[in-house]
Amino acid sequence: MDPRRQFYLLYKKPYPLCRVPHFAFNRRILASHTGSTQRYIANVRSLSKPRVFPRLGWDDIDHSILVEEEAIPTYKPERFYPVYIGEVLNHRYQVVGKLGYGSTATVWLCRDLLNHCYVALKVYIASTSTTQEIAVYDHLKTIQSNHAGQSCLRPLIEIFQVSNPDGHRNHTCLVHPPLGISLDQLLPLLPDKVMSSAMVRTTMRNVLAALDFLQTEARVIHTDIQPNNILLGIKDNTILSQFEDAEFEAPIPRKTLEDRTIYLSRPLPISYGTPILCDLGEARLGTDNQTGDIMPDIYRAPEIILNMSWDYKVDIWNVGMVIWDLFQHSHLFRARNPQGKLDDEQHLAEIQAVLGSPPPQFLARSERSKRFWDENGQWKSQVPIPNSNLESREERLEGDEKEDFLRFLRRMLRWLPEERATAKELLFDPWLMRGLFK
Template sequence: MVWALVRVIKRGITNLCSSEPRVFPKSGWESIDPSYFIEEETIPTYRPEKFYPAHIGEIINHRYQIVGKLGYGSSASNRGHAYITLKIYTASTTLTREIEIYNHQKTIQSNHADSHRTHTCLVHPPLGISLDQLTPLLPGQVMTSAMVRATMRNVLAALDFLHTEAQVIHTDLQPNNMLLGIKDDSILSKFEQAELDAPVARKTLEDRTIYTSRPLPISLGTPVLCDLGEARVGTDQQQGDIMPDVYRAPEVILGMTWDYKVDIWNVGMVVWDLLKRRHLFKARDPDPHALLRSPPGEFLARSEKCSQYWNEDGQWKGAAPLPDYSLESREEKLHGDEKQDFLRFLRRTLC
C-alpha cells in the first residue's frame, strides 16, 4: 500500500473547501539509481504489478490530487478541509479485511471508501506522525511516564469502543499504528509547498516512478489508534496467527482460541516500548513465564501444545532455560510509588 496526502480539488461551485489543481515541478529532484531498492521495493513480498503507479500531481477520480507521499506498506499502498489522506491498496480481487471492518462499523460511525479500477482506496482525515516516528525525536528517545499515561488513555478509550460497541478486536496494536492528531492544518499546506520548492528524491523506471516519503513535522493533536487491516469481527473464539512476533500473546503462540484480551496484552507491550525504547520480550522467546511465573492450570488445559513446555503442576520443563530476571529487575527508570503503580498496571495487562 501507499499513503498519500491529497488535496480535494474543485468539483462543483458548492464545494467551498476545494481548490484548483497545483502544477508540480517537472525537474529539480535527486534521481536515485534504478538498481537500488527503496521504500516499498524493500518489502520481501513486493511485486510491482500489484502496486498502483501513483505519481505526485496525479488527479484521482476527478476529485483528489496527490501532493505528496506519506509512507508505504505491504497490503495497501477532516473531509471538510482541503486535505485528506488516501490509502491506495495493492491490486486484489477480494475485498480487504479493513473494508470489511469499516462496513461492519457503518451503523456505529461513518466511514468512506472509494475504488479506482482494481485498486481500492480508503479516504481518511489526515493525521500526523506515528509514535514510532515520534519517540526517536524525544530526549532519550523515550516518552515520559506522563506522556505514556496520556497516550494510553486515548488508546484504551478506542479499544473500549471497539470491544464493547463495535465488537471488534484490533489485533495489531503497536507504536506505528498510533498516530498523532493534527490541530494546526498549516503543517499540511507546508508539506505541499515543500514538494513544490524541493521535490523529493525518486527513481524513475519504465512503467512507474517510486518516490521517497516526505515526513510530516511533529503535531500536537490527540493520539489516534489506526489501521484495522488485521482486525476481527467478534470478540471471542477467534483462531489463527495474529500480531508481530515481539507482541504476540501467549494464547496465540500456543495455538489456542483467543479473544479481545489479546489487545490488552498488546497494551502492556506498547506501554513498555514507549517507556523503554526496547521490547519486553525477544521475538523468539519460548515463554514469558520468567516474568509472569507459573500459568494457571485452566490456561494450560486450553492447548495440548502446553504439555511440551509445562508439567501438570505448571512448572517449566522446556528445553531452553528460563532467564533469571523479573519485571521488577527489568524496570529501572521509575521509582517509588510510580514504579509500583506501573508494574501493577503492567501485570494486569499481561495476565
C-alpha cells in the same frame, strides 16, 4: 486570539478540517487576524483546483538501489498501483506527496478538490482483500453512540476502486482524515528516545478509550495495536499545506522507472494533537471465540502462540506491550533465538520469566502446551528461562510510582485472558490517573 480558538468559542465545535467556515465568520475575524485568516482562505480556495507539480528539480535515485517498498522481501512491482505526485484519483483526490508505505499498501497525502481539504489516501496492492476491513468500517457506521472513545479512533471517509494501468488489476483505496506522525516516528525525536510517564499516560488514555468503544459498543477486536498504528492528531492544518509546498518547491528524491516512479516518503513535523488509534485492517467483528494467527510477532499474547481460541483480551495484552515500548529502552520480549529468528520457545520462556509459571487451567486449553511444559506444568524446553523479572527490567521509576506502574502493567499481562482488566477498568487505574486532576 487564534482563529481556531475563536471559531470554537463562537460555534462550540472544533475547527473543521474538511469544511470552509461560514464566510460571515471569516469576515468577522478578518479585521483582527488579517494575515492568518487570509492565508487560510487562500489555501482553502486553492484546494478547489488541481496543482501543476514540477517536472524537474529532484534528485534521481540510482536504479540499483532498493527504495522504500522495493526493499520489502515480498515486493512485486506489478501488485502496487503506480501512484504519481500530481495524479487525480476518483476525479477528486490529487496526490501531493507520499506519507508512507508497507507490504500491502502505500499512503499519500491528497487534496480533496470537492471538499477543499486534505485527506490521507491508502492505496492497497492488487492481491490484497480488504473485504474484512470494509465490513468493520461499515459496521462502525451503523453505531449511534456518544462514547468519547469514538473520537480517538480514525474514521473512514470513502472507499473506491482504481484500475491498474495494465488493465488487469483493481486496487482498493481508503480515504481517511489526515493525521500526523506515528508514535514509532515520534520516539526517536524525544529525549532519550522514550516517552515520559506523563506522555505515556496521556497517550494510553486515548488508546484505552478507543478500545473501550470498540469492545463495549462496537463489539470489535483491533488485534494490531502497535506504535506505528497510533498517530498524532493535527491541531494546525498549515503543516499539511507546508508539506505540499515543500514538494512543490523542493521535490522529494525518487527513482524513475519505465512503468512507475518510486518516491521517498516525506516526513511530517510533530503535530502535538490527540493520539488516534488507526488501521482496522486486521480487526475482527465479534469479541469472543475467535481463531487464527494475529498480532505483530513480539506483541503476541500467549494464547495466540499456543494456538488457542481468543477474545478481545488480546488487545489488552497488546496495550501492555505498547506501553513498555513507549516507556522503556527495549522491547519487553525479544522472542528471537540466537540466530535472530522468531522462536516460540524463546518467546514463552521470556513470558514465564516475567509472569511466572502458567496456571494448569491455561495449559489445558492447548495441546501445543505439552511441547513446552510437562504434565505438572514445569518448563521442559531446552531454552532456559531468563533470569529477569519485571522489577529488574524497569529502571526509570522509583518508589511508589514504580510500584503503581508495575501493578498497572500486571493488570494487562496475565496468562489467563479472563484475568486481564478491561479497557474501562484500566482507564480508572491509579497510575493512569496520576496528575489528571492537578
